[in-house]
Amino acid sequence: MTDERWAGAGERVWARHGRRTGSALIVGAGAVGGFLAEELARIGFSPLRLVDPDTLAVENLVRHPLGASALGRPKAPALAEKIRRDFPPCDATGLRLDFLDAPADEQRSLAARADVVVAATDSVACQRHVNRVALSVGTPAVYPGVWVDPRIRDAEVGEILWVLPDGRTPCYECAAEFRRSASDTQAARGARVDIQLVVLATAQIVAALVHPEDARSGILDPERSAVYLHGLTPTSPAVRPAFPTAGLSSRNVRVPFPARPCAACRGRRLAPSPRVPAAAAPLAPVSPEDPSPAAGDAGPERPKVTVFAVIALVVMVFFVASVLHTAGG
Numbered sequence: 001m002t003d004e005r006w007a008g009a010g011e012r013v014w015a016r017h018g019r020r021t022g023s024a025l026i027v028g029a030g031a032v033g034g035f036l037a038e039e040l041a042r043i044g045f046s047p048l049r050l051v052d053p054d055t056l057a058v059e060n061l062v063r064h065p066l067g068a069s070a071l072g073r074p075k076a077p078a079l080a081e082k083i084r085r086d087f088p089p090c091d092a093t094g095l096r097l098d099f100l101d102a103p104a105d106e107q108r109s110l111a112a113r114a115d116v117v118v119a120a121t122d123s124v125a126c127q128r129h130v131n132r133v134a135l136s137v138g139t140p141a142v143y144p145g146v147w148v149d150p151r152i153r154d155a156e157v158g159e160i161l162w163v164l165p166d167g168r169t170p171c172y173e174c175a176a177e178f179r180r181s182a183s184d185t186q187a188a189r190g191a192r193v194d195i196q197l198v199v200l201a202t203a204q205i206v207a208a209l210v211h212p213e214d215a216r217s218g219i220l221d222p223e224r225s226a227v228y229l230h231g232l233t234p235t236s237p238a239v240r241p242a243f244p245t246a247g248l249s250s251r252n253v254r255v256p257f258p259a260r261p262c263a264a265c266r267g268r269r270l271a272p273s274p275r276v277p278a279a280a281a282p283l284a285p286v287s288p289e290d291p292s293p294a295a296g297d298a299g300p301e302r303p304k305v306t307v308f309a310v311i312a313l314v315v316m317v318f319f320v321a322s323v324l325h326t327a328g329g
């Protein structure tokens with residue numbers, strides 16, 4: 001905000017568009033992490049910390065916010081500089097660093113200072129490590145990815161897993177078996193438009209995690225901590241059980257805790273349920289009516305709970321009224 005054209009403009013920027021405040025650590029400034037950083041900056045996030053060890057190569061230009069003028073430059077610092085230049089309200093900084101190589105206290109400090117950590121790397125080892133670090137400092141984390149499967153089109157289906165600390169949702173490790181068909185976005189071939197659908201949804205989830213009280217955070221269902229997205233590409237036969245209709249759609253999917261205690265978060269499934277298979281591959285064939293995790297919707301449970309709650313409330317009101325009546329009489 002040193003530029004004089006920006007003097008006093010801070011609040012005008014979001015005057016017509018409610019700002020979503022928050023800070024984020026984005027590990028991986030490739031296609032997903034790069035566009036996500038820009039999106040979070042524009043909706044109001046600041047500060048943003050970007051971490052990535054790589055430099056921008058020609059093959060990145062197809063789907064990266066940085067252009068040819070940044071070729072050969074380290075992605076994270078170059079992108080942070082672009083964000084500060086194009087969108088001065090955001091305090092963005094980039095570290096040319098492999099998160100795995102950072103000293104442990106720096107890893108913890110970066111994660112602890114952020115409201116949300118996003119792991120958008122092409123390394124499962126790094127994603128798993130971010131999971132452990134985020135859990136250890138109690139910061140929510142988000143893992144955007146794209147299904148990589150020979151049976152489906154490139155980047156046809158996006159997956160976004162979000163994890164709350166303290167065992168409130170299954171963690172990245174818990175979900176490892178469940179999401180074994182899903183891999184990172186950067187390794188998946190895919191057009192920029194497919195990637196950006198995942199990015200836009202991830203930004204909404206990140207903002208919702210920071211402000212759970214905001215009405216817009218209703219997109220998060222704590223019982224269903226993965227979001228699957230289907231783009232506007234034709235629907236592959238292997239995906240039709242999960243996405244029966246063609247075109248753009250999303251669904252919130254229940255991720256089960258593992259049967260054995262998770263090594264990372266110590267979470268485990270409390271009681272084996274015949275309705276929740278131990279491992280349901282995202283591409284496992286399921287009918288749209290099937291309430292298994294891959295089908296993503298066990299809808300009838302909630303109305304039942306609501307009906308019981310209403311009945312309990314009515315009984316309680318009558319009880320209290322009768323006690324008051326007795327006391328008063």
Ligand SMILES: [Zn+2]
Pocket residue numbers: 170171172173174175262263264265266267
């Ligand atoms: Zn876990």
